[in-house]
Amino acid sequence: MMKKIILLITIILSILLTGCWNYRELKELSIVTGMAIDKNKENGKYIVTVEITTPKGQKDINMISDVISIEGDTVFDAVRLLILKNGKRLYWPHAKILIISEDIAKEGIFPALDFVNRDAEVRADIRILMSKDCNARNILQGKEKIHDSISFHMNDMMDAKDAVQYFRDARLWSFLNEISSKGIAPTLPKTFVIESGDEVVPEINGTAIFREDKYIGELDGLETKSFLIIIGEAKEGIYVIKDIGGSGESVTLESFGIKSKIKPEMVNGQLIVKIKVEMDASIGEITGIIDFMDDGKRKMLEEASREQIKKRLEDVIKKAQQEYDSDIFGFGNEIKYNMPNMWKEIESEWDDKFKEIKTEVDVSIQIKRSALLSKPIKKGD
Amino acid sequence: MFKFVKNLIIDEKKRENNNNYENIEIGNSLEDKISMLKKILTGDDGIVYRRLQTKGPNSIKCSIIFVDSLVDTRKMNESVLRAVMETSIENKPTNRSTLDYFIEKIVSAGEITKSKDVDYIIGSILYGDTILMIDGIKEVLVIDTKGWKTRAICEPLSESNVRGPREGFTESIRVNISLIRRRIRSPKLKFNFRELGRETKTKVCLCYMNGIADKKIVKELITRLEKIDIDGILETGYIEEMIKDAPYSPFKTIGSTERPDVVCGRLLEGRVALICDGTPFVLTLPFIFIEYFQANEDYYKNYIYASASRLLRITSFFLATSIPAIYVSLVTFHQEMMPTELVMSISAAQQGVPLPTVVEALVMLLVFDIIREAGIRLPAPIGQTVSIVGALVLGQAAVDAKVISAPIVIVTAFTGISSFLLPKMLDALSIIRVVFVILASFLGLYGYIFGVMALSIHLISIRSFGVSYMSNIASLNGQEEKDMFIRAPWWKMYFRPRAIVKEDIVRKEDDSE
Incomplete structure (x- = not known):
């Protein structure tokens, strides 16, 4: 009998005395959807800006987003100080976007990233962008008609990256991996604001190139497209081929399957990185009246596309090698995996070696389809 | 302490309430017997005492006793009343042969028993039988003239289905047994009657397929039923709660159904059914967890x-x-x-x-x-x-x-x-x-x-009843899984559930060869 009573008390106490561990009501949370980190140049403090999205209304849900920002000695300090303005603690797991300002990126991105990487509430798959030519907070403070929340809008834009390919999708974890790896230089998508009338609209376009954790240069949208083909992140996309065979006509190719392979090889005692790109494409648009599905013409089109795309790829590689001297393609990693002994030799001087390494680009394009039309539109015979 | 007091009270009560008729001697003369029964059944005006005589020179004085509302009056009139009164007895038979003479030549009812057990006689009267007493003979005849209105067989409300028989059990145990017997015409099907409840004397019928049902389960059920000591059983729920395993669990360990087709299906799978007079709900046991998910219609449709x-x-x-x-x-x-x-x-x-x-x-x-x-x-x-x-x-x-x-x-x-x-x-x-x-x-x-x-x-x-509640849930035996999460086609179900049936396991010969 006594035993039973003791057992009962133990059970009741173990339930009652625990309290509600981590119990929090959803409606009491301030859900952070986006975050921007700036640095005040005058006093060296960090300015943390967050976008808090609060849904309102039971049937027709309206997202009301508030952007608040505050200064703090460190990022975490500022994050805690945000409570002063917001009134509630912030809830981070649903944050989609993290924007780092150009100023911080130039000085080194580590101090700004440490908090988001260390804190348990921020997810490792948060998307990182770098703001160019403006403060990071300006982007969150912009106005966007399609979505109520800038962060959701930017997140959707980045989800649609495969169709556009003017920027690369970078997550916190992948970016940190790239920083810590010697064989690849990290890159981030670039974002800025466009002022149209009195509206300020955010846009993502181009790639910011880093050496270690410092921002050193950039690629524009078209270069990013070529860059994505080389690193194999482009699976589909459209490519405009101009002035085919001197005819002055342009064809837009829509590609559904792009395969690319980076393979370092020793040829005559010299290290050559071979880049092999295979592309399946269909004709998506023809600006003129030439029927490119005709066998001879198709050869011509394939030839022209191969030339033009190859040139674009080579240009990007050249830019990375000569202008920025930054191994954004991960050639180093490919050497490490394919020729581990070789990598051990050159690892320490890879930063210098990368500039001089020889590359060979091989593009093959097959045009198989022409969408719904087999022949271009003709004027009356 | 409390238990001791409780037992004391129960013993006392038992001694007071126990209507012990066993010590009462049945008399020889008609008057003795009638007065004795009247004494026991005093205050009950529904009981009819009727004196009658046979015809002929050696007429025999008789008396019949029955409960007005429980007997089928027409049946009683024809097979007892008129039969006795229109018989003319020429030679007076001996006492011994008089009873046999009545049974063989006069009374035309289907079921007649001789008895001098007062307890049994009283019980029979109160269950719709007619008692025929003959002057000068100690034994009396108990003639089956039961006949009362029962609810018609109709579709069970608690278990409706789209495809399948529409018959449901009624409150009458005889109808219920007929519903089962009509579906399984095998001599293996056994019905085993007993009475439960000190006051209600409710008729309970144990029903199983001999040779298919596990004998241990039948035996265990009988021992558990024998231990029941209660004044009345009004529904199978009383029995279920008193004999079920895991009595504190919210889960059922004994199944119940209103449908005769379900009972027959379970009998063929080696389960035992328990029918109780006065309720359309029939218990089936053992009951395992997966039965919650098996509906009778599963077996009738694609x-x-x-x-x-x-x-x-x-x-x-x-x-x-x-x-x-x-x-x-x-x-x-x-x-x-x-x-x-x-x-x-x-x-x-x-x-x-x-x-x-x-x-x-x-x-x-x-x-x-x-x-x-x-x-x-x-x-x-x-x-x-x-x-x-x-x-x-x-x-x-x-x-x-x-x-x-x-x-x-x-x-x-x-x-x-x-x-x-x-x-x-x-x-x-x-x-x-x-x-x-x-x-x-x-x-x-x-x-x-x-x-x-x-x-x-x-x-x-x-x-x-000794069968694991979750038996076969985690089984790797393909045959056993055929009626668990899915219902395999009938031509693929060769065996009865192995967890319940121990002997006659084969349901269907494998004719694939």
Whole structure:
């Protein structure tokens, strides 16, 4: 009998005395959807800006987003100080976007990233962008008609990256991996604001190139497209081929399957990185009246596309090698995996070696389809 | 201490109430016997005492006694009253042969027994038999003239189906037995009668297939029935509760059904049935967990649909127990596990609602059970009003007035509908889900998982008449799985369930060769 009573008390106490561990009501949370980190140049403090999205209304849900920002000695300090303005603690797991300002990126991105990487509430798959030519907070403070929340809008834009390919999708974890790896230089998508009338609209376009954790240069949208083909992140996309065979006509190719392979090889005692790109494409648009599905013409089109795309790829590689001297393609990693002994030799001087390494680009394009039309539109015979 | 006092009182009461007729000697003369019976049955005006005589020179004085409302009057008139009165007896037979003469030549009823056991005679009178007493003979004749109005056989309300027989059991044990016997015309089918209840003397019938049913189970059932000591049995529920395994568990370990086809199916699978007079519900045992998910219609319709609906029932068991708990733990502990859109819409719905999510969930589950309970016992026309009021007022209006949030209404409604797929488990489900919600409100998904573990341990530990409650759930034997989560086609089911049947295991010869 006594035993039973003791057992009962133990059970009741173990339930009652625990309290509600981590119990929090959803409606009491301030859900952070986006975050921007700036640095005040005058006093060296960090300015943390967050976008808090609060849904309102039971049937027709309206997202009301508030952007608040505050200064703090460190990022975490500022994050805690945000409570002063917001009134509630912030809830981070649903944050989609993290924007780092150009100023911080130039000085080194580590101090700004440490908090988001260390804190348990921020997810490792948060998307990182770098703001160019403006403060990071300006982007969150912009106005966007399609979505109520800038962060959701930017997140959707980045989800649609495969169709556009003017920027690369970078997550916190992948970016940190790239920083810590010697064989690849990290890159981030670039974002800025466009002022149209009195509206300020955010846009993502181009790639910011880093050496270690410092921002050193950039690629524009078209270069990013070529860059994505080389690193194999482009699976589909459209490519405009101009002035085919001197005819002055342009064809837009829509590609559904792009395969690319980076393979370092020793040829005559010299290290050559071979880049092999295979592309399946269909004709998506023809600006003129030439029927490119005709066998001879198709050869011509394939030839022209191969030339033009190859040139674009080579240009990007050249830019990375000569202008920025930054191994954004991960050639180093490919050497490490394919020729581990070789990598051990050159690892320490890879930063210098990368500039001089020889590359060979091989593009093959097959045009198989022409969408719904087999022949271009003709004027009356 | 209390137990001792209780036993003392019970013993005392027993001594007082025990109508011990065994010591009463039955007299020889007609007058003796009539006065003796009148003395025992005094105060009961429904009993008819009728004196009569045979014709002829050696006429014999007789008397019949019966209960007016329990006998079939026409049957009694023809086979006893008129038969005796129109018989002319020329030579007076000896005492011994008089009885036989009556049985063989005069009374034309189907079932006649000789008896001088007063207890038995009284019991027979009160069960609709007619007693024929003959002057000068100690033994009396008990003639079966039972005949009373019973409810017509109709479709059982608690278990309706689309395809399958529409007959259901009635309150009469004789009709019920006929319904079973008509379906299984095998000499293996045994009916074994006994009486339960000191006062009600309810007739109970044990029913099993000899050679298929496990003898140990039959024996165990008989020993358990013999231990029952109660004044009355009005429904099989009394017996079920007194002989069931795991008596504190919310789960059934003895099945009950209103359908003769279900009983026959279970008899053929080696189970034992227990029919009780006065109720259409027949017990079947042993009962294992998977039987909750087996409906009789599964066996009548196409096996693909049958399997699909059985899987649906199993899914709905999970849903009916878990949805409120999972909802509560996601909303109050693991907001990061939901997609952002869902977080936003739930958060929007909860704005301005005063109650915490856990309280909301518990209140809504309670309200649902109240509406359900209200609907069950009301007459059908009012029952519909209840559901309309419940759905409209409590659902729509409460959400509009921001007393409760819309998602919890959805969660509760979905849980409720899911639980209706398992009508026999309704009571157990409503307990389990409340426990799960409370656990989830303390520890989130962690607490919910604890609940699931405890439930599994409990279910696995139960046995029903020696058969493991979860038997075959985790079996790797293909044959045994054919009637578990799916229902295999009949031409593939070669064996009876091995967990229950020990001897005659073959249901169907394998004719594939």
